Amino acid sequence: MKISVIMPYKKRLENIRMAFEAMAAQTMEKSEFEIIVGVMEYCEKYIAVCRQFIDRINICSILVNEEWNVAAARNAALRQAAGEILVILDADMVVPANFLTNLYDRHFSFRQRQCVIGQMIDYSNNTENVDSVEILPFSHYEKLLSELEREQPFQKDTRWHVEHNIPWAFAWTALIALPRTIVEQSSLLFDENFRGYGVEDLEWAYRISLSGVPLLLKHDVWGIHLPHARNVNSNQLTEGSNYRYFLGKYPGYDVEIVSRLGDFQGNISYMEYKKEIEAVAHNANNLLSVLNGKVKGITTLVIGVIQDRNGNYLSDSSLPAVFDMGEEVISMPLAGISLPFEDQSMEECFILPVIMGFSDKYKDLIFQECQRVSKKIQVKEK
Secondary structure, eight states: OOEEEEEEESSOHHHHHHHHHHHHTOSSOGGGEEEEEEESSOOHHHHHHHHTTTTTSOEEEEEOOOOOOHHHHHHHHHTTOOOSEEEEEOTTEEOOTTHHHHHHHHHTTTOOOOEEEEEEETOOOSOSOBOOOOOOOHHHHHHHHHHHHHHOSOOOSGGGGSOOSSGGGGOOTTEEEEEHHHHHHTTOOOOTTOOSSSSHHHHHHHHHHHTTOOEEEEEEEEEEEOOOOBOHHHHHHHHHHHHHHHHHHSOSHHHHHHHHHHHHHHHHHHHHHHHHHHHHTSSTTSEEEEEEEEETTEEEEEEEEEEOTTOOBOSOTTGGGGSOTTSOOEEEOOOSSSOSSOTTOBSEEEEOGGGGGSOHHHHHHHHHHHHHHBSOEEEOOO
16 A cells, blocks of 8 residues: 545535545556545445445545544544555645655655645635635536646745745645654654644644654645635634644744744744844853743743753843742743743743843734733843
8 A cells, every 4th residue: 555645524525525536536546545534423424425436446434423623533544544655635625636646656656754745725824714615516626636737837835935944834734745654653643632723733743843854845746725614713713722732832932933923924034033032042052931930829930031051040040049949940942922821821920131132023022922921020120
């Protein structure tokens, strides 16, 4: 088995029917790939759709009647995969007929250890509401796919038109491929603690990058995103909570800036942001950190602590004394433009003088974030 196509699914029957049609049209031999669907419902209509393709493609479905969780749906499918290469493909994507053959032959046939990110055409990146959708026949998308194949090469996905300073931030799992051995060796299942829309794919890609595997955007790997109903405000609420969870797991300047500015602006601004951090920390080898602990029994943040790589405090030698003895003090390498805490969850926040060394752009973001998480703010003077 060359390829296992992993799809998460719930209540998008017309979308997945189109996705199956695209898979049934693949030039790769039927015996060389499988489709494994993590289905978060017991649905006779879904099973009826699968029956329509029983002689054309190999579909394996794992059905569980649970609340929608895209990470759990993907994990259920991933655990059953037998293919050499895993293709994480959402049920709202249709791909050209040579998609699997091209992907395998050009990017994995020599056992390349890489994670390939493909173009998602007609994807709005959660920027506008979709209240209703016109259901079009597969022949409509088949024609579009054929036209795009003749038009290659192209870069229609907006991710291809900005700087790629944080590759994991552009790893959207609607279309990603990597060797199964990488997932197995590094235990790279999705984190099921993410809820609702967004970020679970970026955190998964972050762990892929930590394992030393390059994440590469490949223009010749592509598909068309199918329209479906979407509420942007609802999605952004869960996305914000999920970003805070991600930042709490992996505090760092790259996760921080993407959490606050998003994947596009985070990539564009990252190098500038790093330079400003190095300037206020006096040395590229120093860390600018946020401390979280208790002072006289109340939860407290300290923003703008300079530390060396061994964790020694450089900005204020008396700083550790402000925290209560015997209480845990958590140090996170963050400047403070994004914090992994809920609204008004801190009693007090101290902003140290080094923060004033940031440009207004980032200084304002830090003050806004501190106001979000803390009931009281004190700005320390030199």
